[in-house]
Amino acid sequence: MMRTAGKFLLLATALTTSIAMTLIPGHDAAARARPVLLEHACVIDGSGAAARPDTSILIEDGRIISVGPQINAPRHARRIDMTGRTVLPALISDHSHVGQVSGTTNGTQNYTRANILTALRQYARYGVLTVTALGLNRSPLFDELRREQHAGRNPGADLFGVDQGIGAPDGVPPQKRFNLAADEVFRPTTPDEARAAVNKMADEGTDLIKLWVDDFRNGVPGAKPLPKMSPDIYRAAIAQAHLRNRRVAAHIHDLSDARALVDAGVDILAHGVRDQPVDTGLIESMEQRGTWYIATLDLDEANYVFAEHREWLDDPFLAAGLDPALRAQFADPRWRAQVLAAPLTAASHTALAMNMRNLLTLYRAGIHVGFGTDSGAMPTRIPGFAEHRELYLSVAAGLTPLQAISLATGNAAALLHLSDRGLIAPGLRADLLVVDGRPDHDIGDINKIAQVWQRGVRTDGPLVHGE
Ligand SMILES: [Zn+2]
Structure with missing residues (x-):
């Protein structure tokens, strides 16, 4: 499933050499220049391999130089004791x-x-x-920000994505409900228009193409279906995307749409199948074509979980990412009662249970599984918090903590074809998450964020003080 470390190393070295030559911002050039030795860490390398206790990691110029029990570090290296801590690759969101x-x-x-x-x-x-x-991005701002984040010009996560994406006329993504501008999504009515939309995005350097194929009933009984994208439109878009060397990710909800899209050549199912159990037909088609799967378990849970758990407002791990207006909403008894009574809440519980079951089935069948939450699409899908929730839910679905972590690191990078990150291995970016404890034993420890290292420089941590 994973590419070999050797291949990673060659690609990573080529990539990072050119980045180091041109793009390292001046303000942390000095911090990067001095080698750092992280000592006595428990290391989870992101490949799915077992954790390695008492291991050291040597970092220089933003990259991991070596990993092992005993490392000959340069004498001027800064040594940092990581006893009691686990170092893993920084998390990667594919959706x-x-x-x-x-x-x-x-x-x-x-x-x-x-x-x-x-x-x-x-x-x-x-x-x-x-x-x-x-998807749902606007030009030229998105293209500018992607370039700036790749170059490390602003603090914060690196950014990849789909420019606008392709939805259905009067359908998904719903323009009114999401309050979208007309230029945030293409809604072609003919195969020619679909090809033109793909060309426009490819010309602007989109990383992937996105399709929405769903009637947006979301499992709510009696919900009115929205018009769904027709097969001639998505077939034209997929063919054109492949001609332009872009892979295609599809929003789906139902098994029938997932199957039709995989058979039509879609490369990534960007949500889990949530209406019924996946069947051998889908599994065999995905296996044969190497289709990737992103479950986004957090999506349905986020529809109701804050209304159900008033006490989470006292959790400092949530508080660290909770906007004041959102906090006030979660604390409002009327809002909570309204959410708990909404038909979508019951439907979301059912959808989450099915999504968890299907994730385990597909994972065990050896399908390529990436990592994502749809965070940032709705206010309750809270950036960062959602990803930690996804790890917890993946384990609740039946994956081991180590398997869940490898989805969010090595696999998530492989889905994006990024060979310079996602693993702790020589030559790769020193993008690291340092936590207290052993998240391979208890996934809850992944929330005990002690430090975050981005390209070899400590940028954050601890997330919660005074623990
Ligand atoms: Zn999405």
Whole structure:
């Protein structure tokens, strides 16, 4: 499933050499230049391999130089004792959004440079250092920010993604409910228009193409279906994307749409199947085509969990990422009662249970599974907090903590074809999450964030003080 470390090393060395030559910002050049030796750490390398106790990591110029029980570090290296701590690769989200939400609001008015950079800072504080914004982005701001984050020009997570994406006319993503501007998503009505939309995004350097194929009933009994994208449109978009060397990620909810899209050549299912158990037909088709799967378990849970858990407002780990307006909403008894009574809440519970079951089935079948939450698309999908919740839910679904961590690190990077991160191995970026305890024994320890290192420089931590 994972590529070999050797291949990683060659690619990573080539990549990071060119980055180091041109893009390292001046303010931390000095911090990067002095080697750092992290000593006596428990290391989880992100490949799925067992944790290695009492291991050292040597970092220089933003990169991991070596990893092992005994390292000959240069004499001038700064030594940092990591006894009692676990070092793992920083987390990577394969499915998030930026610039959609602020406080309790959704909408195009939130698509600003300042709001997006604030969210990317928050991801970083929670140890998520690579974020994929899977559509609903505006040109040219998104393209500028992607370039700046790649170059490390602003604090916060690195940014990849889909420019606008392709939805259905009068359908998903719903323009009114999400308060979207017309230029945030293409809604082609003919195969020609679908190809033109793909070309426009590819010309602007989009990393992937996104499709929304769903009637948005979300499992709510009696809900009115929205018009769904027709197969001739998505087939044209997929073919054109592949011609332009772009892979295609699809929003889905139901098994029938997942199957039709995989058979049509879609590369990534960007949500879990939530209406019924996955079947052998889907599994065999995904296996044969090497299709990736992102469950986004947090998505449905976030629809109700804050209404159910008033006491979470006292949790400093949530408080660290909770906007004051959102906090006031979660504390409002009327809001909580309304959410608990909503038909969507019952449907979301059912959808989450099915999503968890299907994740375990597909994982055990050896399907490529990445990592994402759809954080940032709605106010309750809180950047950073959502990713930690996803890890917890992945373990609740039946994965071991080590397997869940490898989804969010090595696998998440492999989904993005990023060979310079996601693992702790020589040549890779020193993007690291340092936590107290042993998250391979208890996934709850992944919330005990002590330090975050981005490209070899300590940027954050601890997330919660005085623990
Ligand atoms: Zn999404």
